[in-house]
Amino acid sequence: MATPAERAAKTFQSFIEGKKVLIADPGAAARAGLAKALNELGVKMHQIQLAKSYDEASRLIHEHKPHLVLAEFELGKSSGLNLLQEQRSQHADAVKSLFVLVTSNTSQSAVAQAAEEDVDTFVLKPYTLEVLRSAILSAAVAKLQPSEYSRAIEEGKRLLFDGKPKEAMELFEKARKLDSKPALAFFYHGQAQLMQKSLDGAEGDYQQGLNHNKIHYKCMVGLYELLMEKRSFVEAYDVVKRISRYFPANPKRMTQVLRLAVMTKSYEDVERYYQVFTGLDRRDEELIKYICAALVVCGKHYLQTGFQSRALSLFEKAATTGIGRANLLREVIGALLAYELKKEAGEFLAKFPPEIRGGADYLAMEYAIIDADADAAHAVDRGRKILAKDIHDPLVYQILIHRSRQAGVDENADQLAAEAGRRWPDQAASFSSGSHPLQKARK
Amino acid sequence: MSSDGDLINPADFRSLAFEVSLHNDTTNTALQEGKRVYGKKRSDRSDEDLSIRVLELAPTGMVLEVPQSSCSRGHRIQIKLSTLNAPERIEIEALAQVEQWERMENGKERIEVRFLRHDSKLWSDLLAVFSARQQEILDFFHAVKGD
Incomplete structure (x- = not known):
């Protein structure tokens, strides 16, 4: 009478007979070891393809359609986990294929991602042959002889x-x-x-x-x-929040968390999520955008509630994380000016990368900072010089219109409002009102 | 366990790793702290990848990936192994014989070694640490999948 282990081995051998196997690992010795282990499980060496990089593995999956893939999580530019979808694209019925992650990366994010993606099993390196064998056979039996x-x-x-x-x-x-x-x-x-x-x-x-x-x-x-x-x-x-506790590495999830943290005014949580963010292996552009935006919103909240140093700390983190992002710096500088923190606004202006200091974003914010300390005539003169350089920015127009009215040059202000309204029709009302754009924020 | 009775504390997920050094008694050369040592002389070369990786653990030995020309079949080597990020640090020194040797395409070598002299209790403890971590992770893995 066969033991459960013997039956499992037989099940696996029936499954793998005549089928292709792929081992994807950057380490030559690791690939050799896994191939040897599979050979002892009944896989013939000619069934086994070896890949040392993601691209090579992807090509082999499309060429040979392996029913069993053993992949290392760290495969260079791409995660080995992404090979799972590639394998599934070749086998519409997922029951007919197995995907095993064999990796030394047991970080929470790696394990959570593997579970999230529905990998069949996960083996740690270094492994014992017994563990590897048991993991593969168990996964095969679960798939092929489901309960x-x-x-x-x-x-x-x-x-x-x-x-x-x-x-x-x-x-x-x-x-x-x-x-x-x-x-x-x-x-x-x-x-x-x-x-x-x-x-x-x-x-x-x-x-x-x-x-x-x-x-x-x-x-x-x-x-x-x-x-x-x-x-x-x-x-x-x-x-x-609960999901992100166990699955922090999914950038899409983090963006959802951040959005909700801001919507529910859970500002203290945003700072914690920033710490999680700094520990992530991979961060995409959207996540960076969201974390920066969340930090800025939190910073504005703290400015409003009188916690200036906390606000500045968050703005600093946003500026560091979103390095070179002009729109981010604009938001921060605008918020600081609304609370008359001109010196601090100047410090953030200095964070604009040199290569974009001739552009509209930088010149507009520089103008806003100068305007905070200038009289109406000087502010109007400065604004006109920017327009003369053919630099057109809504904020420049808003300040210039407001200051023109203050200086008693109403006709000029009307012309500017009309021109700005043509350029930015959705903001026409703000140009016509002539109010100072940054003083409004404080209210 | 966390306060809400979750299966596992996510903070426990730290990759287990090893610090390994090796002395080849047969050739009187060594690999220590990322450098080659010939007798008493330490090489200053920094262009070689001299990392040693533990690939497999076995009841009375292990499989290692070592830099090229570290050893050959039949050589006797002393291995010093320390765990990193384990619940308790385990340090093992063992004398082993190279049973299998294979050169890889990247120039490194895969060796299978059998212990000639080692602390079997410490070695069992080490295998138990890895086994426990494997099981912990699989438990979490299957719990979140719900299968």
């Missing part, structure tokens, strides 16, 4: 995909009785509820799923998205 619970869920998912939510719900209800912690069944039941526009029903399902498993990723995300749809931002923020 009754998993089968019911997969069948239900197929019905959902076919647009049959009622029939799918029956299967998920059956599945719930087949596992002691059926969070996944609750999640899909919730998805079926959503398809039938029952938001409350879906919310109940996700919550029940989380009662069984507090960190069930799909239930957390499902609940978050539903709360956003219901515009329950405070509750949504609570959920996304």
